Amino acid sequence: MDVPAELETLDFPPHLDRAGADALLRPLIPSEAIRQMMVQNMRLGDNPGWSIGLADIMSALPTIMSWPELPPGTEYDGPTLFIRGEISPYIQPKNYPAMRRLFPHYTLETISGAGHWVHVDAPKRFAELVEKFAER
Known part of the structure; x- marks a missing residue:
């Protein structure tokens, strides 16, 4: 199932309320925390739909997901924090060389049991x- 495409073409019933929106998203998004964030x-009401520019986000997704080659001198020399979820497919060891080149003083933290949306899965630890x- 292509969840982003499914979300983009979702058929919103008229007079949608919060409970109905949750039920509409449940088959696509099993995580209650992520589903509630999407409901927000x-x-x-009478004219339901996405309040965010989902179509724009989807069309920009290939660019968002790529890691462009940047010219020398574009690195950030200050302290940088990357926080990844243990079960997220993003921020993998293959990314570390580019991270080190662009952010030479980075720190990488991993939150156990969290997925990609670490702030939703583990808000306190995040x-x-x-x-x-x-505080550093």
Whole structure:
């Protein structure tokens, strides 16, 4: 199932309320936390739909997902924090050389049991890591 494409072509029933929106997304998004976040990005009521530019996000996805080659001198020399979820397919060892080149002073933290949306899956641990980094 191509969840982004399914979301983009979702058929919104009239007079959609929060419970109906949750039920509409449940087959596509099993995680309740992520589903609730997506419901917050929906326009409910008589004219339901996405309140975010989902079509624009989807058309830009290939660019968002790529890691472009940048010219020398474009690195950021300050401290940088990357937070990845343990079960997320993103930020993999193959990315580390590019991360090191662009952010030579980065720190990588992994949140156990979290997926891609670490702030949704583990909000307390995510906040702790950000606060600790900001206090440096």
